[in-house]
Amino acid sequence: MSDFYGGQELLDAAKKFPADRWPRLLCPRCERGTLQAKSADSVVKVEAADSASELWRNHEAWEPDWIYGYFHGALHCSETKCDEPTIVTGEYTLDAIPDDDWGIDYEERLRLRFSIPGLRIMKMPQKCPEPVQARIQEAANLLWSDPASAANRLRSAIEELLTAQKIPRTKLVPKGATQPKRRKRLSAHERIIMLKAREPDAANLLEAVKWIGNSGSHEGTAQSEDVLDGVTLLERALHDLYDDRGKELARIAKQINARKGPVRKPRAK
Numbered sequence: 001m002s003d004f005y006g007g008q009e010l011l012d013a014a015k016k017f018p019a020d021r022w023p024r025l026l027c028p029r030c031e032r033g034t035l036q037a038k039s040a041d042s043v044v045k046v047e048a049a050d051s052a053s054e055l056w057r058n059h060e061a062w063e064p065d066w067i068y069g070y071f072h073g074a075l076h077c078s079e080t081k082c083d084e085p086t087i088v089t090g091e092y093t094l095d096a097i098p099d100d101d102w103g104i105d106y107e108e109r110l111r112l113r114f115s116i117p118g119l120r121i122m123k124m125p126q127k128c129p130e131p132v133q134a135r136i137q138e139a140a141n142l143l144w145s146d147p148a149s150a151a152n153r154l155r156s157a158i159e160e161l162l163t164a165q166k167i168p169r170t171k172l173v174p175k176g177a178t179q180p181k182r183r184k185r186l187s188a189h190e191r192i193i194m195l196k197a198r199e200p201d202a203a204n205l206l207e208a209v210k211w212i213g214n215s216g217s218h219e220g221t222a223q224s225e226d227v228l229d230g231v232t233l234l235e236r237a238l239h240d241l242y243d244d245r246g247k248e249l250a251r252i253a254k255q256i257n258a259r260k261g262p263v264r265k266p267r268a269k
Contacts, residue, residue, distance in 0.1 A: 010121060010231075014144060014224035019043070019092065019108040022075070028086060028117045033079030035086050035119075043073030045092050045108070064106045067094040071110055088115045090144070114145045121228070122235040125242035129164040132157050136234070143224055148215075151222035154230045155188065155213025158206050162191045165199075165241070205237040 012023040025035040037043055047069040050056055056066065072089040090113035099105045118141035124133055135157035142150040163169065169191070172181040186194075188210050196203035212230035215222045255263045 010119075010143075010228050011225060013112045013119075014228065016093065016095070016109040016111045019045075019071075019110050025075075025086075026120045027077035027079065027082060027084055028120050029084035030077060030079055030082040031120055031123065033077035033082055035075035036078050037073070038076055042075065043071055043088070043110075045069055045071045063096070064094050065096045068092065086115055086117060086119070089113055112144050119143075121231050122238075124235075125238055127242040127244075128238050129160065131160040132164060132238070135160055136231075139227065139231070143227055147224045147227050148222045150224075150227045151213050151215055151230065154209055154227065154234060157234065158192075158210055158213065159188055161206070161238075161241075162188070162195060165195060167191045167194050199241060202237040202240045205233045205240070209234045209237070 009023040009025060013025060017023055022035065022037065027033040027035060047067065051066065051068050056062065059066075069092055070090070071092050072087070074085045074087055076086075077084045091111045093109055093111075094106050095109050097105045097107045118137060121140040121143060122136065124136065135153050139150040139153035139157065142153065168186065170183045170185050173184045175182045189207070192203050192207050192210065195206070209230045212222065212226050215226065252263070
């Protein structure tokens with residue numbers, strides 16, 4: 001997953017995790033601290049009606065791992081100067097876990113479905129255009145509750161990024177032998193191909209994100225894990241395009257490779 005933020009933690013939140021060990025999630029306000037439960041009462045679990053019913057509990061095949069329900073609560077930023085609350089909600093289950101003695105233990109596990117404010121899914125370069133940032137945050141808001149729509153928002157982020165990179169949205173095409181030209185809308189794929197002439201590495205990353213976005217837009221099959229793969233690729237593309245540090249390092253590397261040795265700055269007189 002992402003080298004810039006820590007996508008494994010986001011991936012863990014997209015799956016089930018132990019109720020007492022929350023993944024490392026970045027505070028959406030300060031983006032420095034991590035979200036933590038202040039006490040055992042910070043997250044409240046509510047058992048589903050079927051799970052708690054006598055009919056269910058008295059079934060001859062009943063086992064503790066039939067128990068399930070929902071949770072809601074508030075996590076707070078670990079930075080005391082921030083202390084921003086984030087409201088979370090989702091599902092919980094009691095899962096059977098094999099123990100060291102070949103027996104069975106049971107562990108409460110959570111699966112995050114929604115948070116407000118939406119969690120940060122990447123660290124964006126400061127120069128990243130505002131419309132691109134807005135579409136990415138929309139994807140973050142939908143990541144756990146509606147992954148297909150989140151994938152669609154990533155595709156929209158690509159369109160905004162291409163526009164910010166001065167890639168045209170339309171082109172003139174002939175309408176007929178005696179008729180004036182008409183303006184045709186370019187597809188995202190056509191626009192990415194145009195970007196490849198100038199930024200081939202970033203364009204290849206964006207093309208992969210586009211395919212993930214298509215799985216949400218046209219097929220509705222995208223999962224949270226797929227969206228997070230797209231986030232990782234898009235984050236790398238954004239840093240390639242807008243992070244001057246990366247470009248400076250690439251320039252230094254090119255000079256060193258050309259000289260086959262260190263490039264030393266001239267000494268000041």
